[in-house]
Amino acid sequence: MSKKYRVGVIGTGNIFKTAHLKTWLEHPDTEIVALCDVLPDRVQAIAKEANVTDVYTDYREVIRRSDIDLIDICTPNKFHSVISVAALEAGKHVFCEKPDAINPQEAQRMADAAKRSGKLLMVMRNNRFSSAAQYLKRYIDEGHMGEIYTGRCGWIRRRGIPGKGGWFTTKELSGGGPLIDLGVHFIDLSMWLMGNPKPVAVSGAVYTKFAHNELSDSIHSTSGDKQAGGTYDVEDLATGFIRFDNGATLQIEFSWASNIGEEMNFIEFRGTKSGASLKRGELALFSEAAGQLTDIKPQLHKQKAPPQHGENIKHFIDCVAGRAEPIIRPEHGVDMINILCAIYESAECGREVRL
Template sequence: MSEALRVGIVGTGGIFQAAHKPAWLGHPEAEIVAVCDINGERVRAVAEELGGVPSYEDYRELLEREDLDAIDICTPNLYHSEIAVAALNKGLHVFCEKPDAVSPEEAQRMADAAKRSGKLLMVMRNNRFSPGSRYLKRYIDQGLMGEIYTGRCGWVRRRGIPGKGGWFTTKSLSGGGPLIDLGVHFIDLALWLMGNPKPIAVSGATYTKFAASNVSDSAHSQFGDRNAEGIFDVEDLATGFIRFDNGATLQIEFSWASNIGEEMNFVELRGTQSGASLKNGSLKIFSETAGQLADIHPVLNEAKAKPQHTENIFHFVDCVRNGAEPTIRPEHGVDMIKILTAIYESAASGREVRLVEERAVL
């Protein structure tokens, strides 16, 4: 493939501006050829900023273009599957901001459309691309952790509700609060590091305690358009527990707002040979060497690392243009949305939810 990968953008709001746009503009083999957003004023401004590329307010019109190779979806969560399936059916590759979809059925529709079309579907999993995550994955793949049998992960904020009153806090558009917004990131990272075991059961609880608060201390609250007259019908904190088919377990906690000391994201894993803690990007490994307990602090070459979103988009381009093996697959997204949906179901029912049927004991 000699020409640049020609990309159309659907959704030109905060996540596109902050994370996707720099990646596309920084790739020497990719070109943004058209943009789309239901906010006409915003999309026209972005089109002008990008050198006067064509702009649209309806993604269907954008998909009629004959010069597209791929699209990048940065819309509210509800529309991810609709737009992705339509693009895949048009024979386009699809990159999509997380989460994959707002229901397992919609995530499966996306996976099925990708399989039928033979085109690449990849959903943002940028936390797999941090220096600490990549090092830890190599360490695990070399067998140095032994059997990973349990762990915990989360992203907790003191005050960091995004786009309050807008689509982030409106369940019909977002699918939920911090569990679906932040949980995708670090549940995925934990599962990837653990070798993608299959989830078999979950239990969870959700809380909404800060809907009346307008205090913010997190830079992440800038995402989304606020609406003082809007809706807040999602959780602001979720906790849960996941069991896997290999006997491993994972504890989770995700919040936009709670009374804690500081904002923190983390994955902690316990293995039979080593344990690991990846907290706010800082990696520590806990093991034994020469008959003594030993803490390992890998020296990571972070100065040369690209931003994680950029690394993820560059990986997508490499897969499309050069046939690289995708490390993020549609089936990962289907399992993820099954987990999140079941946690919400468990929180509503007060009971554990099984994702697979119990096998009969003979």
């Protein structure tokens, strides 16, 4: 019989409730034994739903418990690194929501703490686990695209600002706007599919044009805790360009609000043997065969939303149990936060930033 891992959860807001809770409750190898949130009413409500009796408002009390094996962190971004480091140093395995941290120094502290402790640190990269991404990864690794020399990726919304006035739009707590909120998803997915090349330089620009606009057309605008008249000191659109050590490049665009036709997320690659387009989860491949251009649309199994978060957590559990090798490693997070913060630096200074 496999070991039952005891889980302590820190942060019980919307992302935990909608994307984490079900997997922890249903997985045969895990049991939630402690829940923590700074809002007592919220943690009590989740505790009742999850049938958990031990609730806290101070994360340090959870980490101090010697009977807890795994910590799941779903707090505002600012606290990801400090809680992760404390949990790792206390001998816990850590699963943390994205982004890894709000600056490169904190991301490196997390990676160093994981190495010292010998415990597993994994940060959510759920988009790697979609059926389309898994198929495209195998297609690329089998050599069907040849050399991927350039690409572009993005997640653009018409009106979808999350938690306006709350921690999402407060740079001290979030680290930034859509670049750090959404960019971490599709820049990571692009780099993973490309074989994790090392970033060497970035150039970027950011814009804040919708701080006083209250319209919304996206379900994502309901995320977070809104505060009327609260802080909005982050961007609502970011564009950029990343250079890698192998000569490949990646264009990026991420927005919470802009005047476009509709919300869309996408990745496009240009390879020497074929190209790829992944838009809203639909994958298409463009190549040539027998003297003709060809378009291929793989017949992938359909997934119920949101499937990838649960698959990511299951992968973490498999890695803790020794049944799998991590495909998401702390050094990926260090590279990611270096990229994001360098794009913010480039936007401020108006020139390319070397990494």
